Amino acid sequence: MLSPDEILAVIEDGGFRSTASRRRLADVLTSHEEGFTAEELVAETPGVGRATVYRTIRLLVEQELLCKLSLPDGTPRYTLAQRGHHHHVVCQNCGSVREFRQSAMERMLKELESSDGDVVTGHRIEVFVVCAECLVRGVVPTNVHQH
Amino acid sequence: MLSPDEILAVIEDGGFRSTASRRRLADVLTSHEEGFTAEELVAETPGVGRATVYRTIRLLVEQELLCKLSLPDGTPRYTLAQRGHHHHVVCQNCGSVREFRQSAMERMLKELESSDGDVVTGHRIEVFVVCAECLVRGVVPTNVHQH
DNA sequence: AGCATAATCGATACTTAGTATCATTTGATG
DNA sequence: CATCAAATGATACTAAGTATCGATTATGCT
Numbered sequence: 001m002l003s004p005d006e007i008l009a010v011i012e013d014g015g016f017r018s019t020a021s022r023r024r025l026a027d028v029l030t031s032h033e034e035g036f037t038a039e040e041l042v043a044e045t046p047g048v049g050r051a052t053v054y055r056t057i058r059l060l061v062e063q064e065l066l067c068k069l070s071l072p073d074g075t076p077r078y079t080l081a082q083r084g085h086h087h088h089v090v091c092q093n094c095g096s097v098r099e100f101r102q103s104a105m106e107r108m109l110k111e112l113e114s115s116d117g118d119v120v121t122g123h124r125i126e127v128f129v130v131c132a133e134c135l136v137r138g139v140v141p142t143n144v145h146q147h
Numbered sequence: 148m149l150s151p152d153e154i155l156a157v158i159e160d161g162g163f164r165s166t167a168s169r170r171r172l173a174d175v176l177t178s179h180e181e182g183f184t185a186e187e188l189v190a191e192t193p194g195v196g197r198a199t200v201y202r203t204i205r206l207l208v209e210q211e212l213l214c215k216l217s218l219p220d221g222t223p224r225y226t227l228a229q230r231g232h233h234h235h236v237v238c239q240n241c242g243s244v245r246e247f248r249q250s251a252m253e254r255m256l257k258e259l260e261s262s263d264g265d266v267v268t269g270h271r272i273e274v275f276v277v278c279a280e281c282l283v284r285g286v287v288p289t290n291v292h293q294h
Numbered sequence: 295a296g297c298a299t300a301a302t303c304g305a306t307a308c309t310t311a312g313t314a315t316c317a318t319t320t321g322a323t324g
Numbered sequence: 325c326a327t328c329a330a331a332t333g334a335t336a337c338t339a340a341g342t343a344t345c346g347a348t349t350a351t352g353c354t
Contacts, residue, residue, distance in 0.1 A: 132264030
């Protein structure tokens with residue numbers, strides 16, 4: 001997993017400053033095993049302003065150190081980035097996040113490229129689950145109709 | 148494509164009432180070829196309250212007559228539902244929406260099912276493009292880093 | 295070490311997208 | 325055509341994030 005120092009290194013390599021707030025956030029960030037919300041970060045870094053938390057999140061998403069994803073209803077969650085291209089498996093109940101890779105799927109999406117006059121610039125794939133932990137706690141999986 | 152009457156029929160079949168506001172919205176909805184925002188609908192149906200517009204959108208998404216999707220930055224858009232399971236190709240510049248189907252991809256996602264103790268309840272796939280129309284208008288495609 | 299200054303900060307006000315409340319209106323049914 | 329739950333519009337609120345701005349601070353320079 002990513003360490004606070006690695007996060008700070010990417011920030012500095014990007015030409016941004018290594019500040020007290022960013023160090024605090026890097027620490028809190030790396031302590032999260034699962035997905036988290038922006039407001040959780042705000043609550044966990046007292047003294048660091050809301051605006052700074054959101055600014056730092058935006059910076060880290062741009063630097064591809066954080067992934068922004070969303071639950072079926074659209075509420076946002078963040079998770080520390082994994083190495084390389086990947087997608088997310090999100091528990092719709094507790095919001096925990098795992099990753100998956102499937103290169104066959106990537107290839108398929110690339111084939112769309114020529115379908116129309118459009119230029120493909122990216123894609124988003126999220127798989128929704130009820131995770132094993134939620135299942136043992138008695139959560140009943142109900143299908144979500146997403147596209 | 149979907150007609151206002153078809154929308155009203157689904158509403159009534161669902162046990163909901165056919166009201167003046169819903170008829171107005173059904174008309175406006177079906178006049179949209181491309182994707183649209185909730186606030187566009189609010190602006191296009193003067194006299195119908197904001198709350199009613201959002202309530203009706205929610206109803207129609209539940210009835211699977213509308214699809215809710217989002218641009219790379221997360222801002223939401225809606226589009227009239229196509230028949231059967233499908234996914235969306237969204238222009239990141241103008242927000243226009245096309246659909247695509249790829250049954251091989253569906254099959255692949257189903258295979259994930261057994262990977263962990265999780266139960267898969269759904270998935271979301273969006274492909275981002277700069278569409279042909281935007282390209283001729285000089286929009287330069289830049290890759291978005293999504294997952 | 296001291297300084298200049300652009301980057302960053304926190305506080306605060308604002309925006310966007312949507313939900314909750316509630317008194318009033320309305321459409322389906324008998 | 326009376327009933328009454330469903331639906332409505334006005335309004336206040338929430339969630340997630342952005343813009344503004346005066347104060348602070350990290351970094352490069354000497």
